[in-house]
Amino acid sequence: MMYKKLFFIMFLVKSGSALAQNEGVDEGKIPTTSDVDIKRKSAECKRMVTNAVKHFKKVSVENACNDFINSSIWRKGELFVFVIDGDGFLLAHGDDHDLIWNDISKLQGIGGRPLLKNFIRIGAKGGRVSYLWDNSFKSSYVKSVIKDGRTYLLGCGFFPDDNEYQTQQLVKTATAFFRQHGAVATWPLLSNPKGPFIKGDVYPFAYDMEGTVMAHGQNPALVGQNLIDLTDDRGKPIIRELINIAKTKGKGWIEYEWRNEHKRSYVERVFGPKTKKYYLIAAGYYPNINLQAVKTYVHRAISYLKTNGAKVAFGEFSNLVGEFAKGGLGIFVFDYTGLTLANGINPSFVGQNLIKARDETGKYFVRETINQARKYGKALVSYRNFNAHTIAYVENVETPDGKFIIGTEFFPASKAASTLALVNEGAQYLKTKKTSKALDDFSNRTAAFLSGDLRLFVYTENGTRLVNGTQKSQIWHNFLKTTDQEGKLIIKDLVGLAINGGGWATYKTRNATRKVYVKAVEKKINDKVENLIIGSGYFL
DSSP: OOSSOTTTTSOOOSOOEEEEGGGTOOGGGOOOSOOSOHHHHHHHHHHHHHHHHHHHHHSOHHHHHHHHHHOGGGEETTEEOEEEETTSBEEEETTOGGGTTOBOTTOBOTTSOBHHHHHHHHHTTOEEEEEEETTEEEEEEEEEEEETTEEEEEEEEEOOOOHHHHHHHHHHHHHHHHHHHHHHHHHHHHTOTTSTTOBTTBOEEEEETTSBEEEESSOGGGTTOBOTTOBOTTOOBHHHHHHHHHHHTSEEEEEEEOSSSEEEEEEEEEEETTTTEEEEEEEEEOTTOOHHHHHHHHHHHHHHHHHHOHHHHHHHHTOTTSTTOBTTBOOEEEOTTOBEEEESSOGGGTTOBOTTOOOTTSOOHHHHHHHHHHHHSEEEEEEEETTEEEEEEEEEEEETTEEEEEEEEEOOOSHHHHHHHHHHHHHHHHHHSOHHHHHHHHTOTTSTTEETTEEOEEEETTOBEEEETBBOTTTTOBOTTOBOTTSOBHHHHHHHHHHTTOEEEEEEETTEEEEEEEEEEEEEETTEEEEEEEEEEEEO
16 A cells, blocks of 8 residues: 555556547546446346346257347347356357357466356356456356256356446455465465556555555565554554454445545455464555546646746655655656656656657557647547556646656546547557558457457448457448437447547447447548548446
């Protein structure tokens, strides 16, 4: 809990692109809270699996799988029933027809253990499984069925984007892993800043009941230290209260102030049979960090810089317990060459030039951040960082001491924010790459443009489909006259919206409401400049 990751500015990103005001993005409308009813979706998954098990028992395996794939009664928005046989072969998986007959028996779950074994273990009685799938954190309800002497697994899941839910699920997944594999395997995994238990700025930490740190996903150097007397900004004994909740209730939430920001943490108690000791595993998030708070924070830093000068300001920005310490946020400053002049998360980067730093796709993301801020004055830069969508807000500032790029990053926990970030990443990629290369990457399951249930689509102005996530069966079909369940002309409306500046639209399909964000990208195709419509969406 002391400090954020020691490699903050060396973002582990999957792609970096800018959302600039000049490009028609209304930054004030980027949502940061989820409009997805997670409890409803959890209940719906269980209901669908319960009914699917009854159906599976009544009909042949072939007919059941065909029904689950093709019948609308087995679809609810992005929710669908998947089927895996006891050997690990996928028999049905929604629209992902290319996955049928794929062998998942060797796929590793969180912690490197076989995912199939976890499915089978939990499916025996029916229950929830959390795991990484399509570059995101998925929560599924699974139930096993015996039919004709063979075991099958039926499941249904979704990808939650909500910090409270993800924090709680992260802890529950970690405690389940501990109970199955013990302390020796669990503590190093929880302490890995690049590991599967990191979700943006939500990370796990663990203590014994005497206050000794057993694991820490943000600062592994704390492991072994006794922090029983650690207090928050107001003198609240955080560790003692966490231990008290774990001892008396077994699990629960705690609220406190950390680095001048409100934080909520969820804790659960676990018992180690080999050590004969109880431990607590917890994780937390900052509920009030959103785009408006980030902008206010950066503007305050800019005012401080102009009032006090570069030397004083950069020193204060890099002070981990100074005036600009704010939860998981920290001010960073670059000059135009990429030299780090201040870093409120990891001051050791000050003096290092990161202009050639690459993200996981090989892109020079610091260079792009600087270029976008210089070009537009201010920009929102989106990328993938620590298994989560990340947004950095940056501004170009000119002072008597020089010209600087100043900003901070945050992790907006909402489907809407993740959708907008993905679309703008795709739009920037489409602008800078050959059209065929970009469209191929958008359709590639292993590329960076797939995040859980969020996938890109691309249409021409006349409504011809060029990309539909990883689905290629209807490429080149024209959908201009396609309507939703209420008769709305979906693609025609989306094309018009995109050409007129872009934005959000909603429509009804698959027995649910879908929310979509679109924008237009000009591309030269066959010596003619045309608009390509790029977008993505999610079900409420």
